[in-house]
Amino acid sequence: MRYETDVTVIGAGGAGMAAALSAHRNGADVILIEREEESGGVLNQCIHNGFGLHYYRKDLTGPEFKETLEEELATTNVKVLEGTFVLDVSKDKKITFVNSKGIHEVKTKALVMTTGARERHFNSLGIPGDRVSGIFTAGVAQKYINLQNLKPANSALIVGSGDIGLIMARRLHLEGIEVKGVVEILPYPGGLERNVQQCLRDYNIPLYLSHSVTRVEGKNRLDKVYVSQIDEAGRIVPNSERVFNVDALITSVGLIPSVKPVEFVRTGPGFITTNTNQTTADWIFAAGNCTVIFDLVDYVAREGEKAGKYAALYAKNEYVPEERITIKKGKNINIIHPSYIDPNESTKLYVRVSKVFQRAEITVEPLGIEIIEEEARPSEMIEIHIKSFKEKRIKEIEVSAHELG
């Protein structure tokens, strides 16, 4: 079958559902495509609360956040195709997809990519050892426990102290799995201080900072994990080895944006966009974890909403950017999103610093914006609001951070 539509959204996680809703509200015909049998993305498996504090001003669980979006979608004529996999996005704006009903094509005016991210797997770290079962990414362990009622371990070590790792430590502990520690290669925890307290200290789970797994061992199932201290140059500190007798290793060592199957726009590694979520192909917009990894679903939903709006306006020929200003990473900045600004529109700038600061001053030049952040660290995304600035003749903007004495 052939379809025609104004806006196609690929990926129905928090970003995609918000994008579809907002494109609809801005007057577009919308098709929302999801490869899983159920929409929601990561939200489905996060049964803890802490979602929606900004976006809905309510403390929701992941599934509750999703249901709120889903209920709104149900009142619209957005066509939601679940269990549907996109095979190809062509430069002439045709999208080919497959599902149990066959292979179909949509001719679209604009596209929003909200394909989320995948978890980096332990196998890709090149850490030596035996071929064993019992090594899971946090997301997989979370799916088994929260969605399938299956317990994949009796005792575990966790690698990675980002929020996901911390939340999983608590979850496993509460389900009767003995968590022998959380190992973090950096000298500071990757997640929020609140989570270190509530997920580790409250349960006496040790955190090993500046440590890394050096070897895994077992006969068919994991049985021992070797961990050593790592010095500042990334070398193993001699005689610092510890051995953990555990039958599972749960890893949370980063998320990698998914950009398949769009192959002809700039990525790095996520989609590179403007403040209006436009990629380097003017009809393709992107939002959420497929652009850059966000801390909170609230940001993701807000970005999705914006992408949906501009895609709808683009489809109606009501949004044509005239110029793009480059935003550059200056001193002590690790990540910046977006990469370009259309100065006629306002901007939410997301920044990650590259080291821990007691008190950081973050500057956006030459716009003269300065903000102060107490205890700024790489794990916490800093949000900066920039108003539209049509009158100024600016070619390039640079964001930097430095310590205030």
Place this chain on the structure above:
Amino acid sequence: MIAVIGGGIVGGLIAREINKYIEDVYLFEAKNSIGTGITKGNSGIIHGGYDDPPGSLRAQLCYIGNQLYDEISRELSIEVRRIGSHVIALDESELAKINELEEKAAKNNVKEYRILERNDLFDMEPNLNADALMSFYCPIAGVTEPWKVAMQSVKSVELNGGKVLKNKKLVEVKRKDNKFELSFEDGSVYTADLVINAAGLYADEVARLFGDEVPAIFPVKGEYFLLGKDVKYVNSVIFPMPSELTKGCLVIPTVDGGYLAGPTAHEVKSKQDFSTTRDGLAEVKEKSLRLVPSLDFSRNVVKTFAGLRPESREKDFYIDIGKSSVIHVSGIRSPGLTAAPAIARYVVEYLIQEKLHINLEKRKDYISHVEKIPHFVDTDYGYWVRAIEQDPEAGEIVCFCNEVTKREIREAIRNGARTIDEVKFATRISFGECQGSFCVSKILKMICEETGLEPKDVLQNEKGSWIIDSEVRTI
């Protein structure tokens, strides 16, 4: 009854070859799956046969095996990609060795090669080390998925009335009249008229069960990196100039679009040591970067693994009839998977028929072609749409990295796959970048649905490789 011990690529193809003449063939495999010994962890190259020592059994069988792969590919529905191979000369001293390769090729009767000058070489392989001066190019070399050859061979055996039994480790042998009474670890006993020992790393130990001695086998480990398919590195197999000991550390495009870098070659103590090591992996990095400097080991790695070569001091295949009149197929090191189809013919046509004087006649009811349901994304859309009309599961993608449908997975389970790895090696699920993060829990569920197993009984591969301990809560 004719018994074949060992369900690797060699045992699988031998059983298939015998089955062309005799229905009553039994293949016994110690593990719970087929093709997961040496056949699982190797370079997957169909070698050109130009550089094995002239006069060796290896040289005799490698080129013939290479040629037989066209038929194997057709009859067993196996993907063989003849992408060619280059042996690269990186400096003046290596240039001289290209002549030696030519001489060897002539002695081995291999004519399919060309010497490529720098410009032609870089036209074909722009990402090579800029120092490369020349290459020995062999267009008939290729790559395949060796475990699939083993799996499809045993499927062919089952299709033609033979029996394939897993979890059958041969532990004891008694002579009874002119027959062999074979006892397996699980307590079962079978009686065979003729036995072929194709037990891979354990062929020397199995030979001893029959009172025969074959050259001792010691394991030589080869470690690898598997790199993902998002970056294009090379189009063909890239070899360094070979040394006395090995063909060296290579860069190999895999059938499904990724790349292998490796292997190392270090003797180890245990035939069960499939671990990767810090030093081994570092060596692979260093050596493969000399061939293709852009290999991205920080961002593009999918996984690492190791395989074991069944090496003997003679460094050659040992394929012969023992005092017991059992046929031993031992020391099948590289290029064993290339030679495997030729080894199967050598065993049946030469050893069984000529040397043992057993007259065999081709069966009239033999079915040579083994179907395989296609990997639908590789078919044309018209075909795929018709398949979806017949079975909607053919339109449901379960593995997002390699785009495998529910239909393909269900078929693998119906064909006997009970472990995650069996489904993996049959369909390529969880071979991709996500390493199963998105699909393994769904595969586990499908295995349970289809077979009635409980989640706690579904294994990753061998005994003890459990995935699920129990339910979180009993409902």
